[in-house]
Amino acid sequence: xxxxxxxxxxxxxxxxxxxxxxxxxxxxxxxxxxxxxxxxxxxxxxxxxxxxxxxxxxxxxxxxxxxxxxxxxxxxxxxxxxxxxxxxxxxxxxxxxxxxxxxxxxxxxxxxxxxxxxxxxxxxxxxxxxxxxxxxxxxxxxxxxxxxxxxxxxxxxxxxxxxxxxxxxxxxxxxxxxxxxxxxxxxxxxxxxxxxxxxxxxxxxxxxxxxxxxxxxxxxxxxxxxxxxxxxxxxxxxxxxxxxxxxxxxxxxxxxxxxxxxxxxxxxxxxxxxxxxxx
Amino acid sequence: xxxxxxxxxxxxxxxxxxxxxxxxxxxxxxxxxxxxxxxxxxxxxxxxxxxxxxxxxxxxxxxxxxxxxxxxxxxxxxxxxxxxxxxxxxxxxxxxxxxxxxxxxxxxxxxxxxxxxxxxxxxxxxxxxxxxxxxxxxxxxxxxxxxxxxxxxxxxxxxxxxxxxxxxxxxxxxxxxxxxxxxxxxxxxxxxxxxxxxxxxxxxxxxxxxxxxxxxxxxxxxxxxx
Numbered sequence: 001x002x003x004x005x006x007x008x009x010x011x012x013x014x015x016x017x018x019x020x021x022x023x024x025x026x027x028x029x030x031x032x033x034x035x036x037x038x039x040x041x042x043x044x045x046x047x048x049x050x051x052x053x054x055x056x057x058x059x060x061x062x063x064x065x066x067x068x069x070x071x072x073x074x075x076x077x078x079x080x081x082x083x084x085x086x087x088x089x090x091x092x093x094x095x096x097x098x099x100x101x102x103x104x105x106x107x108x109x110x111x112x113x114x115x116x117x118x119x120x121x122x123x124x125x126x127x128x129x130x131x132x133x134x135x136x137x138x139x140x141x142x143x144x145x146x147x148x149x150x151x152x153x154x155x156x157x158x159x160x161x162x163x164x165x166x167x168x169x170x171x172x173x174x175x176x177x178x179x180x181x182x183x184x185x186x187x188x189x190x191x192x193x194x195x196x197x198x199x200x201x202x203x204x205x206x207x208x209x210x211x212x213x214x215x216x217x218x219x220x221x222x223x224x225x226x227x228x229x230x231x232x233x234x235x236x237x238x239x240x241x242x243x244x245x246x247x248x249x250x251x252x253x254x255x256x257x258x259x260x261x262x263x264x265x266x267x268x269x270x271x272x273x274x275x276x277x278x279x
Numbered sequence: 280x281x282x283x284x285x286x287x288x289x290x291x292x293x294x295x296x297x298x299x300x301x302x303x304x305x306x307x308x309x310x311x312x313x314x315x316x317x318x319x320x321x322x323x324x325x326x327x328x329x330x331x332x333x334x335x336x337x338x339x340x341x342x343x344x345x346x347x348x349x350x351x352x353x354x355x356x357x358x359x360x361x362x363x364x365x366x367x368x369x370x371x372x373x374x375x376x377x378x379x380x381x382x383x384x385x386x387x388x389x390x391x392x393x394x395x396x397x398x399x400x401x402x403x404x405x406x407x408x409x410x411x412x413x414x415x416x417x418x419x420x421x422x423x424x425x426x427x428x429x430x431x432x433x434x435x436x437x438x439x440x441x442x443x444x445x446x447x448x449x450x451x452x453x454x455x456x457x458x459x460x461x462x463x464x465x466x467x468x469x470x471x472x473x474x475x476x477x478x479x480x481x482x483x484x485x486x487x488x489x490x491x492x493x494x495x496x497x498x499x500x501x502x503x504x505x
Contacts, residue, residue: 087465087466087469088462088465088466088469091469091470091472092469092472111467111468111469111470112469112470115469115470148368148369153453153459153462153463154459154461154462154463154464154465154466154467155466156467158463159463159467167366169366169367169368170369171373171453172455172459173349173451173452173453174451178346178349181350181354182350182354185354185355187353187354
């Protein structure tokens, strides 16, 4: 009896462990079916202003857009299951059917298109710089010579800036929070990544008024909605929903609500984008 | 696969891993030996210091020590280990801070391995040394430690293998070693996720397996025959 209970416990524990490692490609979670009981949406859990988990609440621009799109597809807010999709695992999780669609600052690139399809885009961001409010010496990517820069290891932004500014003095941490801290205490002079993410940090209570976004982008990141390859039907549905969101003003509202507090100006030359390019 | 190797500096990353291991191993061996001697010394204060050192560093997660060297020692306390005007300031500074963290952490394990080695030396040896008038340090230097090292080859080797794998923690403060480049590759080429994992897994096996075999061979050769 006792032995059997132990075995059962071990089995349960190992299932739990397997389930939580998103790498287990065989783990097919519930919620992959269309219509009916619900939809699983992949977002980031750790990016203020975009996708942030605060207790049991989810906030941010990605979350607002995803909620609107899901509603147009016939899912109420309580039918949405939010799931964390860290950058390296996004393609894998879509292919394995662990998530139905991904709104996670997911830039459309050719490499990714080979594995998954993209609906959208729903936002055009760009790489920018975050500096201390009293620092006027950095006005853009050209004034970075001799400055100390910070970004996150293994990010597109870090690779971009290494190409754009050869020989730049770049500190790479594992999280943007460490960079923001280093920037605030003067150990580095600028933090670089997508302007949307920077705006989120500039608006955080701890850094409000101390940090500012420079506002001169030097790359174009086209945020799309990741879906399983070949799902034309869902792709069209998402695009229709995004078009409707932009037309009826809900898109602008979401932008104002999430990026407004940081004083972040959306580049209106490219935004709002026209969804429907990729399917 | 060849394309991955030309796109990313995988071999360079493993070279940084090897360098980290080399310098951190020397640092850990020196600090660990000193702490071990303290722990067996006749002076209570030194013994207390040695015990505290081991308990503090052995029980603190390496990531915490690593992040502390960057946020605490460098950013807050202003400890700079490289030329601040240099183009490679971050690269050099992070590399050296990582060595400090790795050495300090693994020194506690080296100390305990050595202490187990000291326990293999028969008490009669130390007593005989004392009876012919050797001081404590002479006793340790000429009689106990040479035999202790020979008895501690296996646990020291285990620590070395752990150290090789623990160098991956240095990536959190931006040292471009193997796991750092792996994170970069995973982000850029998520389409070949498993291939990247396998490359790095094999890379580490290539580093650690020979160390393990060597340790087994050496420990048998050097063991004190009694």
